[in-house]
Amino acid sequence: MTTELILGADIGGTAVKYVVLAAEGDVVAEGEIRTDPADPVDTLRRLAAGVAAALPSGAGRLAAAGLACAGIMSEATGRLGRSPNLPGWQNRDLGTDARAVFRDQGLALANDVNAAAYGEWRRGAGRGATDLVMIALGTGVGGGVVCGGRLHLGARQAAGEIGHTVLDPEGPLCNCGNRGCLEAYAGASGIARRAALLAVTPGAASPAFRSLVAESGQRPDAAALHGLARAGDATAIELFAWAGRHLGQAVANCVNLLDPDLVIVGGGVARAGDFVLGPCRERARGLIMAQESRDVPIVPAALGPQAAALGAAELARDRRGAR
Ligand SMILES: [Zn+2]
Numbered sequence: 001m002t003t004e005l006i007l008g009a010d011i012g013g014t015a016v017k018y019v020v021l022a023a024e025g026d027v028v029a030e031g032e033i034r035t036d037p038a039d040p041v042d043t044l045r046r047l048a049a050g051v052a053a054a055l056p057s058g059a060g061r062l063a064a065a066g067l068a069c070a071g072i073m074s075e076a077t078g079r080l081g082r083s084p085n086l087p088g089w090q091n092r093d094l095g096t097d098a099r100a101v102f103r104d105q106g107l108a109l110a111n112d113v114n115a116a117a118y119g120e121w122r123r124g125a126g127r128g129a130t131d132l133v134m135i136a137l138g139t140g141v142g143g144g145v146v147c148g149g150r151l152h153l154g155a156r157q158a159a160g161e162i163g164h165t166v167l168d169p170e171g172p173l174c175n176c177g178n179r180g181c182l183e184a185y186a187g188a189s190g191i192a193r194r195a196a197l198l199a200v201t202p203g204a205a206s207p208a209f210r211s212l213v214a215e216s217g218q219r220p221d222a223a224a225l226h227g228l229a230r231a232g233d234a235t236a237i238e239l240f241a242w243a244g245r246h247l248g249q250a251v252a253n254c255v256n257l258l259d260p261d262l263v264i265v266g267g268g269v270a271r272a273g274d275f276v277l278g279p280c281r282e283r284a285r286g287l288i289m290a291q292e293s294r295d296v297p298i299v300p301a302a303l304g305p306q307a308a309a310l311g312a313a314e315l316a317r318d319r320r321g322a323r
Contacts, residue, residue, distance in 0.1 A: 002060055002061050003022060003023060003059065003060030003061075004023050004060060004061065004062075004063035004064075005020050005021065005022060005023075005028065005055070005059065005060045005061065005062050005063060006020065006021045006022075006023070006062075006063065006064045006065070006066070006313045006316050006317045006320070007019075007020050007051055007062055007064070007065040007066065007102075007105075007313060007316070008020075008021065008065075008066045008068075008115075008309045008310055008311065008312035008313025008314070008315075008316065009047060009065070009066070009067050009068065009309055009312060010068045010112055010115065010306075010308035010309040010312060011035060011043070011067060011068065011069045011070075011086065011089075011112075012035060012070070012085065012112075013035060013037055013070075013085025013086060014034070014035055014037075015032050015033065015034060015035055016032065016033050016034075016035050016043060016047055017030075017031075017032050017305065017306060017308075017309045018030065018031055018032070018033070018047065018050070018051060018309055019306060019309045019310055019313055020051060020054070020055060020059075020062070020313075021310075021313045021314075021317060022059075022060070023317075025123070025314075025317075027310075028055065028056070028059050028060075029051065029054040029055050029056070029059070030054075030306070030309075031050060031051075031054045033046050033047055033050045034046075035086070036088070037085065037086050037087055037088055037089070038087065038088035039088055040086075040088060040089045040092065040094060040097045041097050041100065041101070044067075044097060044098055044100075044101040044102075045101055047101075048101050048102065062102070062105055063105055063106065063320065064105050064106035064107070064108070064316040064317065064319065064320045065098070065102045065105050065106070065107055065108070065316055066107075066108040066109075066110065066115070066311075066312030066313050066314070066315045066316030066317075067094070067098055067107070067108070067109055067110070067312060068109075068110045068111065068112040068114075068115035068116075068308045068309070068311065068312040069083060069086060069089060069094070069109075069110075069111070069112060070083050070084075070085055070086065070111070070112050070142075071083030071086065071089075071090060071111065072111060072156075072157055072158050073094075073109050073110055073111045073114075073157065074109075074156075074157045075108070075109050075110075075153070075157065076157070077093065077095070078093045078094055078095020078096060078098075078109060079091070079092065079093050079094070079095075080092060080094050080109075081158075094109060095107065095109060106316060106319055106320045107316070108312065108315040108316040108319050110151075110311070110312055110315055111142070111144075111157075111160070112142065112308045113134065113136045113142030113143055113144045113160065113308070114144040114151060114153065114160055114311075115144075115307075115308040115309075115311035115312040115315060116134060116136055116142075116144060116266060116301070116303070116307035116308040116311050117132070117133075117134035117143070117144025117145065117146060117151065117160070117264070117311065118144065118146070118151050118311035118312075118314055118315050119303050119306075119307045119308065119309075119310040119311025119312075119314055120132075120134055120264050120266070120301055120302060120303055120307055120311070121134075121146045121151075121311075122310075122311065122314040122318075123303070123310060123314065124264075124301060124302035124303040124307065124310075125262070125264045125299050125300065125301055125302040125303075126146065126261075126262060126264055129146065129260070129261035129262055130146075130148065130149045130261060131146060131147055131148065131149075131258060131259065131260040131261050132145070132146045132260045132261055132262050132263070132264060133145055133146075133162070133251075133254045133255075133258060133260050133263045133264070134263075134264040134265075134266060134301070135162055135163075135182075135247070135250070135251070135263065135264070135265050135266070135267075136265075136266045136267040136270075136301075137186050137187060137188070137243075137247070137265065137266070137267035137268065137269035137270050137276075138187065138188060138267040138268055138269070139187060139188045139189050139268075140163055140175060140183050140187050140189070141162065141163030141164075141181075141182050141183040141186055141187045141267075142160070142161070142162070142163055142267075143160040143161060143162030143163060144160045145159060145160050145258065145260075146260075147258065151315070162182060162250060162254065163181060163182050163183035163187065164176050164178065164181045164182070164183060165181065165182055165250055165253060166178060166179070166180050166181055167180050167181070167182060167185065167246055167249050167250060168180035171184060171185070172184040172185070172190065172193065172194070174190070175187075175189060182246060182247065182249075182250040185242070185243055185246035185247070186243045186244075186246055186247045186250075186269060186276075187269070188221065188222045188268055188269055190243075191222060191225065191239065191240075191243055191269065192218075192219050192220055192221070194239060194242065194243075195209070195213050195220050195225060195239055196213055196218040196219070196220075198213075198235060198239065199213035199214065199218075204235070205235040206233055206234060206235045208228060208231075208233050208235075209228060209233055209235035209236055212224060212225070212228055222268050222269045222271070222272060223268070223271070225239060225240070225272075226240070226271060226272040226275065229272065229275045237275060240272050240275035240276050240279075241275070241276075241278075241279040242279075243269065243276055244275070244276040244277065244278065244279030244280040244283070245279045245280070245282075245283045246283075247265070247276065247280040247283075248279060248280040248281065248282065248283025248284040248285075248286075248287070249283055249284075249287060251263050251280060251283075251284040251298060252283070252284045252286075252287030252288045253287075255284065255288045255293050255296050256287075256288060256289050256290075256293075259290065259293050259296075260296065261296075261297075262296060262297040262298070262299060263284075263296060263297070263298045263299070264299055264300070264301050265277060265280070265298065265299070265300060265301065266300070266301030266303075266307060267301075270300055270301065273300065277298060277300065280298055281298050284296070284298060
């Protein structure tokens with residue numbers, strides 16, 4: 001009997017990361033191809049060809065594919081909503097595009113952070129949970145919710161946008177145009193903006209911090225700021241603590257609403273580890289109403305940059321009932 005394989009792909013603005021799983025879940029191939037942000041059909045064709053070339057001969061045949069994209073992805077219509085990094089993909093019926101390439105294979109479509117949450121739930125930091133919240137701190141901030149043992153998509157497939165929950169309507173401007181969203185505090189671009197502000201505020205920043213911000217052209221990345229925090233720089237440590245306290249506020253809101261088994265924090269900013277998660281836990285603990293929920297684990301993600309591709313594959317696998 002031919003082994004059935006499942007493809008999972010995370011379609012970003014510059015690259016598509018993919019994994020291929022065997023029916024029992026082992027990764028049998030993985031790789032990356034270039035995204036054409038203007039042309040989904042060409043990208044999906046090259047993805048199929050790249051996957052075929054990457055599979056060891058006799059590995060099996062693709063039986064299902066899961067595709068994850070940034071933006072609101074409607075499984076019901078196959079349509080991807082606003083997706084600034086994929087201008088040629090947005091407002092388009094990707095279900096039809098994908099079926100033209102993947103033909104008789106089962107198809108699952110998902111938002112990228114929902115897919116990452118699913119991946120962490122099935123095979124990462126959230127294994128065994130029934131309810132979890134995942135928050136991904138990238139350039140922006142995304143979220144995913146597993147509720148009652150199911151990925152919660154919402155009535156219009158737009159659930160989980162934790163990054164745009166407002167913590168302070170008078171707060172800093174967010175990429176979405178509102179003020180004081182979690183993303184404006186805990187996303188990489190919000191942190192960079194805060195760093196640039198501290199660097200020019202008299203007496204607010206250490207000399208090392210000011211020079212790092214100047215060398216980066218006022219756009220320091222989270223990794224460089226993390227390096228400075230690790231070296232003991234008080235300004236960098238306080239900057240991550242500021243992000244962490246706001247994250248903790250958002251986590252408390254999620255816990256008060258959903259009472260999850262755990263909260264998973266992933267994305268590039270989360271690599272700053274306890275510089276962010278320590279203040280986050282402390283703030284969340286102070287704001288969570290139910291005493292029973294105050295010690296909810298707030299843990300780093302386990303799957304790294306492949307989380308969304310793995311989650312998309314797991315979604316496609318579960319849809320097939322292979323599990
Ligand atoms: Zn926002």
